[in-house]
Amino acid sequence: MIITVASFKGGVGKTTTALHLAGYLQGRGSTLLIDADYNRSASRWAERGKLPFRVVEDGSSQNVLSGFRPNHVVIDAPARPTPEELKALAERGDLLVLPTTPDTLSLAALESAMTLLAGIHGLRYRVLLTITPPYPSQAAEKAREELEQAEISLFGRDIPRAVALQKAADAGSLVSEVRAPRALLCWLAYCAIGNELTEILLESWLEGG
Amino acid sequence: MIITVASFKGGVGKTTTALHLAGYLQGRGSTLLIDADYNRSASRWAERGKLPFRVVEDGSSQNVLSGFRPNHVVIDAPARPTPEELKALAERGDLLVLPTTPDTLSLAALESAMTLLAGIHGLRYRVLLTITPPYPSQAAEKAREELEQAEISLFGRDIPRAVALQKAADAGSLVSEVRAPRALLCWLAYCAIGNELTEILLESWLEGG
Amino acid sequence: MIITVASFKGGVGKTTTALHLAGYLQGRGSTLLIDADYNRSASRWAERGKLPFRVVEDGSSQNVLSGFRPNHVVIDAPARPTPEELKALAERGDLLVLPTTPDTLSLAALESAMTLLAGIHGLRYRVLLTITPPYPSQAAEKAREELEQAEISLFGRDIPRAVALQKAADAGSLVSEVRAPRALLCWLAYCAIGNELTEILLESWLEGG
Amino acid sequence: MIITVASFKGGVGKTTTALHLAGYLQGRGSTLLIDADYNRSASRWAERGKLPFRVVEDGSSQNVLSGFRPNHVVIDAPARPTPEELKALAERGDLLVLPTTPDTLSLAALESAMTLLAGIHGLRYRVLLTITPPYPSQAAEKAREELEQAEISLFGRDIPRAVALQKAADAGSLVSEVRAPRALLCWLAYCAIGNELTEILLESWLEGG
């Protein structure tokens, strides 16, 4: 399967999401992460440590992949794509993952962009709430309600804000490999997203023929 | 004076910083905020509530400013500018404010971009640490040390992570107008940045002639 | 399915194991825990807090279950059963779970008792290593090697020693409901045991007709 | 003197306690350990290595002791005795030693059983906290407070959790003969219990006539 991770605003955990979804998919088959973001965050992450899958930059010559046919591909799309770019991204993959934080600015950028995507026929996407503040903040629930009212499809689970994800970035590894207070919780959240993702695609394939 | 706020990564509080610096400068003279970001976050912020200064979009026709000669101008620059754009931005204003969060990804993006700016002669800039996590996190101090070791100039004070700033965004006002636990602290932090900013420019004018 | 949890020595987490396996199975269908231990530990656990399944004492009159037909049953067997009791327990259920700690005394008691079980035809059982000390102790691995050399079947995962399980006992709830450093890890361990358990029974049903 | 070691729950160090108290008493006179536990843990311990005192099983014919009149006798009682058995055990010896771990399940079993013992006139007993987790756990202190509040007499010192005791069980010797980090500490703890024990009996003999 081909998963595209894109966002209309930076700093919402797009690269982190792409990396961990690739890590999850790697457990189900060989996976390739294509780093198409301009600042090469995913590539730098990979350079710092050891990731269980391959990471290549988008513009890199194809011969680096000679003989490598991955079962899954995750694309870390460029930030803030134009509607045309987004349409191309959506058509390039099986599912579009749109991470967003539960703050007003990110939600506003997301909602205004979603109106542009409404015109794309047969678009498969899911919004992922990320960096949600811990209890007792209700920001995540408020954001979820607001998005559901706008009839925007979103994953059933959020990615919490935790230092474990920062440590993973520091170490250049996945959060599942990090010793930090809530690392396991973060990894389980990404696994839940991965499971939901496969279910969505399985369902769409069944009905789509 | 003309202040340009730019960043190489999204979600670091660029718009929030531009708005509050404009709010601070408005107390010292008529101020205009130019919203040059593609997603119009500053404009939308202004539309939601009441800001004590004018906000115009970059591409808007000039006649909306007919007869308005502001003492100060703050530019909310587009996200992730190219080196050429950044050079143009730097030359367009008196000082470049570069907000960044203290996480690894943002710092890496900042440092790699700073190497590009090293070639610009007479560049005046300051890096502003934003959204710094509260005690007992040492992320802010670590980031400060790392940046100082890289000989990157940064403001003496940070902007803390607080819900007060989120509420300000929700209300469409400045954090000084918001009733929230640490609103005053956030506002004082921005005032301190504003003071440091005027000192920097005063000093540069004195020596620069 | 009917799971029987028994042990030849006390203090090896028999009740804890029975409770958490019941909690896991409850997620897959209505589950009943029969507390057949003389000291009523499971019943007392249930009285202290809120468990997501029903707990009844073995000798209680049947009418307390009037109209309740659980999908799964977990039996917290009496400690140190005689070979005849153990045979009856094994025939009463689908699988016998035998928790043991990795210390010499428990292992010796287990191995000597396993020789008695060797005569039972078609016995389905698994040994579960519990309360395994954390890194860098190698007690768990040593015990695992010793048991495998004795050709004793054991689950692939251990239940670690953690205060989270104590807190769960204090609170009268499952470890998944407890806020403690390694609570999630303990719960995942029990879930892994539960998964392995269903796989074992599924496999045996497939081949057993 | 005749010391009986019993417990209402397994895995609390009953056999270890009986062995080491016998080892201590051997230093004050010839001592015999009677292994009355069904799983023969004490006998197996003795078989593995070399203990400074004799160990016999309860049911063994008396002629194995022909001509041996020990000064002291320690009885490793069967686990989880009925009230009648416990009464018989208590009357059989001078003092009843009841080891317990500081966890909720063991304490609950102990306290409920102590209500049964309240009816026994002239019962001499002491509760011994065993396997107490190291600093910074407060489980031992909490348990001590709880037991004191329930007016249950307990020894002044605890037996800590340490690998030295496991190594002693592996080697079939007393912890005083083992080379391990905290072996001496464990042995001193048992010596302190032994001293307290003799003081208790001395005092009771003085007043009891």
Added chain:
DNA sequence: TGAGTTAGAATGGCACCACCCGTC
């Protein structure tokens, strides 16, 4: 002189606690 033994240092990890933030 060499090998086995023993003591010390370093590592990794777990459990508790202090402090602060955000909501009710």
Added chain:
DNA sequence: GACGGGTGGTGCCATTCTAACTCA
């Protein structure tokens, strides 16, 4: 004002590595 929760720091335990010491 009270409470629940996250983050970082401290103290201690168990193991392993290293080095020195003893004895043949």
